[in-house]
Amino acid sequence: MRKKIVAGNWKMNNDLSQTQDLLASLKTQVIPEDVSVMVGPSFTNLYQAFQSLKDHPIEVIAQNMHQSSEGAYTGEVSAPMLRSVGITTVILGHSERRAYFNENDALLAEKVNTALDNDMKVIFCFGEELDERKANNHFNIVKSQLEKGLFHISKEHWSNIVLAYEPVWAIGTGETASPEQAQEMHSFVRKTIASEYTSQIAENVSILYGGSVKPNNAAEIFGKEDVDGGLIGGAALDAQSFMAIVNGFGK
Numbered sequence: 001m002r003k004k005i006v007a008g009n010w011k012m013n014n015d016l017s018q019t020q021d022l023l024a025s026l027k028t029q030v031i032p033e034d035v036s037v038m039v040g041p042s043f044t045n046l047y048q049a050f051q052s053l054k055d056h057p058i059e060v061i062a063q064n065m066h067q068s069s070e071g072a073y074t075g076e077v078s079a080p081m082l083r084s085v086g087i088t089t090v091i092l093g094h095s096e097r098r099a100y101f102n103e104n105d106a107l108l109a110e111k112v113n114t115a116l117d118n119d120m121k122v123i124f125c126f127g128e129e130l131d132e133r134k135a136n137n138h139f140n141i142v143k144s145q146l147e148k149g150l151f152h153i154s155k156e157h158w159s160n161i162v163l164a165y166e167p168v169w170a171i172g173t174g175e176t177a178s179p180e181q182a183q184e185m186h187s188f189v190r191k192t193i194a195s196e197y198t199s200q201i202a203e204n205v206s207i208l209y210g211g212s213v214k215p216n217n218a219a220e221i222f223g224k225e226d227v228d229g230g231l232i233g234g235a236a237l238d239a240q241s242f243m244a245i246v247n248g249f250g251k
């Protein structure tokens with residue numbers, strides 16, 4: 001049975017003191033047993049966050065990492081560095097990384113390999129832009145992102161992969177994909193994985209939806225058969241909103 005997951009991507013928000021405040025609020029919450037809850041603070045606050053949540057079911061994850069494990073890459077952070085502060089899950093391929101930092105499919109394929117080589121789990125993000133959806137090209141775009149960035153991995157590595165479908169037009173815009181649009185794409189992705197790999201792999205991988213998920217729409221989107229949770233941006237910055245999304249999902 002696949003895991004239900006709600007992951008908060010804090011993006012470039014929250015300094016140390018704000019991070020401590022948000023973690024303190026989250027730590028008072030009871031986490032439903034059937035939902036894996038994750039939060040992704042900035043690099044500077046990962047160590048503090050990991051230490052703070054050590055005895056708590058919420059997992060601390062990273063938002064990005066470099067494709068090399070070490071070297072002369074000023075300003076970058078490697079997979080072994082993340083591991084050294086307790087982090088074992090990383091988000092890769094977020095549309096903001098693709099758009100603002102020129103991360104293309106080939107680079108993401110390298111990053112995926114480095115993460116897996118370092119025994120890390122990957123939340124692999126993908127999704128189409130608005131003009132691509134309007135041109136009815138969204139399935140091709142998503143298939144291509146998966147084929148070029150992820151489908152080189154071996155069958156054995158799929159247990160370390162979580163997928164996150166994030167239509168770019170829905171991120172931070174207040175405009176969500178409808179539950180039907182999310183389900184349609186998630187089902188397409190699952191079928192694509194079944195044909196490239198096996199139906200068992202396709203059935204077991206969690207596929208999250210991301211893009212303007214809020215407490216008032218989460219339950220309906222997460223209620224769809226192939227939606228296994230969410231990657232939450234803005235609403236994850238507020239403990240009450242985030243926990244309302246988590247609790248609306250847990251049974």
Ligand SMILES: O=C[C@H](O)COP(=O)(O)O
Nearest residue numbers: 009171172211212233234
């Ligand atoms: O990583 C999270 C997504 O980009 C969604 O962000 P959002 O919930 O602010 O739209």
